[in-house]
Amino acid sequence: MTTSLLVLLLLVPTAAQPSFEDYPAASPFTGKPADANIESHPAARRYRTALRRASSRGPDFAGHFSFVRIGCGSSCNQFAVIDVQDGTVFFPRGLQMAQWAGWWHEPAGPDYRLSSRLLVVGGVVNDDETKGRYGVSYFLWNGRDFELLRFEPRERRRPPQ
Numbered sequence: 001m002t003t004s005l006l007v008l009l010l011l012v013p014t015a016a017q018p019s020f021e022d023y024p025a026a027s028p029f030t031g032k033p034a035d036a037n038i039e040s041h042p043a044a045r046r047y048r049t050a051l052r053r054a055s056s057r058g059p060d061f062a063g064h065f066s067f068v069r070i071g072c073g074s075s076c077n078q079f080a081v082i083d084v085q086d087g088t089v090f091f092p093r094g095l096q097m098a099q100w101a102g103w104w105h106e107p108a109g110p111d112y113r114l115s116s117r118l119l120v121v122g123g124v125v126n127d128d129e130t131k132g133r134y135g136v137s138y139f140l141w142n143g144r145d146f147e148l149l150r151f152e153p154r155e156r157r158r159p160p161q
Contacts, residue, residue: 018138018149020116025063028114029085033058033066037087044089047080051089055082062117062141069110075101075123077109081141094146095139098125102156103134117141118149 036051038044044051047070054068061067061081068080076099081090100108100123107122119139124132134156139146 015150017152018118018120018140020113020118023116023118023140025061025113025115025117027063029059029064031085033084034087036082036089038089040087041080041089041091043091044080051080051082054080055084055087059084060114061112061119063114065141067110067112067119072097073099075099075103075109079110090144092145094126094148095119095121095137096126098123098137100124104157105136105154107136119146 033055036044036048036055038048038051047068050068050070054066057066059065064083064085066082066084068082069077070080072078076097078097079092079095081092082088083090098109098121103123105122107120109121109123111120111122112118117140119141121137121139122135124134125137133151133153135151135153137148137152138150140149
């Protein structure tokens with residue numbers, strides 16, 4: 001029985017890592033970016049300077065969004081997303097924070113593209129979901145929030161030199 005189970009497990013294909021190309025975004029926004037609407041989210045006023053700077057730079061994520069990293073300590077970020085078409089600010093519940101102190105792999109922190117709705121984060125994200133485990137997390141942006149697609153646990157130790 002044990003041998004049969006092992007054989008079955010070896011025959012089951014493992015899902016490929018999500019790639020940026022698997023989750024294309026709409027065509028990039030090329031107009032004048034809207035100012036961050038500080039009234040669109042209760043937490044926006046607290047981070048208004050970072051949000052305004054990010055929205056003024058235009059989109060850098062998922063076609064018409066600006067991904068905002070807000071420092072919360074050494075190798076730690078909280079996140080916001082701004083729709084630069086209308087200035088709406090989102091503080092996603094699906095990805096509230098990440099930290100990568102002691103993480104010796106790539107990516108370290110968030111990795112994203114203007115042409116994709118996929119966000120890849122190396123380190124520890126949302127302690128409640130990953131139980132404080134280090135790894136690589138793959139998130140999909142749905143236009144309002146992030147959904148965790150996959151988590152690959154990894155050791156955080158420094159690789160041999």
